Amino acid sequence: MTKGKGTGKTSREVLKPVDDRKVGKRKAASKPEKSSAPKTTKKDKKAKKDPNKPKRPPSAFFVFLEDFRKTFKAENPNVKAVSAVGKAGGEKWKSLTKPEKAPYEAKAAKRKVEYEKLMNAYNNKPSAADDEDEESDKSKSEVNNEDEASGEDDDDEDDD
DNA sequence: ACGTTGATTGTTGAT
DNA sequence: ATCAACAATCAACGT
Numbered sequence: 214m215t216k217g218k219g220t221g222k223t224s225r226e227v228l229k230p231v232d233d234r235k236v237g238k239r240k241a242a243s244k245p246e247k248s249s250a251p252k253t254t255k256k257d258k259k260a261k262k263d264p265n266k267p268k269r270p271p272s273a274f275f276v277f278l279e280d281f282r283k284t285f286k287a288e289n290p291n292v293k294a295v296s297a298v299g300k301a302g303g304e305k306w307k308s309l310t311k312p313e314k315a316p317y318e319a320k321a322a323k324r325k326v327e328y329e330k331l332m333n334a335y336n337n338k339p340s341a342a343d344d345e346d347e348e349s350d351k352s353k354s355e356v357n358n359e360d361e362a363s364g365e366d367d368d369d370e371d372d373d
Numbered sequence: 374a375c376g377t378t379g380a381t382t383g384t385t386g387a388t
Numbered sequence: 389a390t391c392a393a394c395a396a397t398c399a400a401c402g403t
Contacts, residue, residue: 268394268395268396269383269384269385269386269394269395270384270385270395271383271384271395271396272382272383272384272385272395273382273383273384274381274382274383274384274395275381275382275383275384275395275396277382278381278382278396278397279396279397282396282397293398293399293400294379294380294398294399294400295378295379295380295381295396295397295398295399296379296380296381297380298380298381298397298398299379299380299381299382299396299397300380300381301381302380302381302382303380303381303382304381306381306382307382321383321384325384325385328384328385332385
């Protein structure tokens, strides 16, 4: 039958090639394969180190994990495997209901907003100058968050 | 000694 | 629209 789909089809044919939990090794820090090494042209430029590298905002799951880790470690202080928390957290996470994840998602959403802000700066100045070395007093930069109404919008910080 | 892996899910960025 | 890799963690293991 016609598999038909020459072009399209957003069928599930190749929808999820990756099923394994293991993403396959996501390069940790520096494992340059000799094969595809980033061609260092004659001029070896330092691996462009971005002055402001906005790390990805933690997703709701991570936010939950941060809290969960405390609990998990509190009851399992002897646990030494990070994967233990991951598994336990993942399972629990799926157990949470939408309203329960809501607070985590809310926080994650807020993080995303900040991330966009950082990205703006990143896009604005991927590399300030050839050599990083400036901004001594100027550093304040213009990236100052002003809005921040912040206060308490919907975010409830219950500290206690 | 330093670097990397391990495991979770979600999100973001690039193609 | 879809893929792919990365976000935290933390200690143990490998080189």
